[in-house]
Amino acid sequence: MRPDDILVPTPSGVCCKLGGFHIDPTRPVERALITHAHSDHARAGHGAVLATPETLDLMRLRYGDNFTGTTQTAHYGESIDLGGARVTFHPAGHVLGSAQIAVEANGLRIVASGDYKNVVDPTCAPFELIPCDVFITEATFALPVFRHGDPDGEIAKLLRSMALFPERAHLVGAYSLGKAQRVIALIRKAGYDSPIYLHGAMERVTGYYASRGIALGELRLVRAASKSDLAGTVTLCPPSALGDVWTRRFPDPVTAFASGWMRVRARARQQRVALPLVISDHADWTGLAATISATGAGEIWVTHGQEDALVHWCVTRGLKARPLDIVGYGDEDEEAPSPQGGGQSGEAES
Numbered sequence: 001m002r003p004d005d006i007l008v009p010t011p012s013g014v015c016c017k018l019g020g021f022h023i024d025p026t027r028p029v030e031r032a033l034i035t036h037a038h039s040d041h042a043r044a045g046h047g048a049v050l051a052t053p054e055t056l057d058l059m060r061l062r063y064g065d066n067f068t069g070t071t072q073t074a075h076y077g078e079s080i081d082l083g084g085a086r087v088t089f090h091p092a093g094h095v096l097g098s099a100q101i102a103v104e105a106n107g108l109r110i111v112a113s114g115d116y117k118n119v120v121d122p123t124c125a126p127f128e129l130i131p132c133d134v135f136i137t138e139a140t141f142a143l144p145v146f147r148h149g150d151p152d153g154e155i156a157k158l159l160r161s162m163a164l165f166p167e168r169a170h171l172v173g174a175y176s177l178g179k180a181q182r183v184i185a186l187i188r189k190a191g192y193d194s195p196i197y198l199h200g201a202m203e204r205v206t207g208y209y210a211s212r213g214i215a216l217g218e219l220r221l222v223r224a225a226s227k228s229d230l231a232g233t234v235t236l237c238p239p240s241a242l243g244d245v246w247t248r249r250f251p252d253p254v255t256a257f258a259s260g261w262m263r264v265r266a267r268a269r270q271q272r273v274a275l276p277l278v279i280s281d282h283a284d285w286t287g288l289a290a291t292i293s294a295t296g297a298g299e300i301w302v303t304h305g306q307e308d309a310l311v312h313w314c315v316t317r318g319l320k321a322r323p324l325d326i327v328g329y330g331d332e333d334e335e336a337p338s339p340q341g342g343g344q345s346g347e348a349e350s
């Protein structure tokens with residue numbers, strides 16, 4: 001049996017004919033297996049969805065109760081037989097509930113890792129290495145320039161700036177699902193225990209994280225605060241809000257942005273980010289290379305980002321590799337913020 005007999009890449013996601021399902025399809029299908037709740041992977045409108053309990057909850061939260069026909073829960077490590085294939089979900093270390101999906105048939109194992117990082121994150125289960133024959137990897141930061149470094153060091157930069165400008169507000173742009181909660185948890189880990197403020201667009205997902213036992217400390221909503229209340233505080237907001245009139249409610253704000261893209265100085269400057277924080281929920285170049293090697297897979301399928309560079313790296317190491325030209329991934333979690341002054345997002349919400 002060849003890998004293509006188990007999973008076939010299509011422009012709208014990989015498809016398993018044996019099991020009658022797609023993984024992270026970008027168009028509505030009969031049965032979808034979803035790696036995680038970011039909107040580029042988890043779309044509404046499928047006939048049936050199989051995912052971890054957290055991914056199902058987050059999809060329900062974002063799309064409403066009717067986001068799919070039926071749901072089925074997959075717990076980490078539990079194997080489920082679908083037609084002629086056996087599927088098992090394993091932690092991907094990307095965001096709460098994120099999973100790699102192992103698909104096995106006739107002794108061949110393919111792992112579709114979705115988005116992943118091999119770095120400790122207090123807000124989700126750690127990445128689990130699954131030995132496999134074919135590894136499907138993302139390539140968001142698959143260029144040698146991307147080395148994310150130490151997230152605690154980045155949080156220390158934020159806290160130093162807050163100490164330096166005690167009369168100003170600090171605004172941290174971060175994606176609403178995963179990154180924002182991780183940044184809050186990292187700020188708490190660094191010992192900061194004053195209330196942290198939230199843009200209204202982050203309220204529900206952050207509340208969900210807290211309800212799952214992730215310690216985020218005291219959180220307050222910006223909309224309930226006056227301008228003077230916000231002096232000397234830190235607020236998490238969607239990246240698009242950084243360029244919004246919404247920022248006028250803050251006293252002399254310092255804008256920060258937490259993203260793997262902040263490694264590129266020109267990008268931070270262009271987005272007028274005063275305080276770039278290199279914090280990513282994706283593996284960096286080193287992490288991708290280390291993970292690919294450690295799976296022992298002889299064949300690598302690359303999706304989602306800098307595919308050519310990673311395919312080239314694999315080939316130079318004697319691995320079989322090919323890009324999957326799936327359209328529509330990479331739209332949510334590491335997307336660039338809108339240019340200054342352009343956005344209106346969330347203004348009404350908070």
Ligand SMILES: [Zn+2]
Nearest residue numbers: 036038115333
């Ligand atoms: Zn993602």
Ligand SMILES: [Zn+2]
Nearest residue numbers: 040115329330
């Ligand atoms: Zn993604």
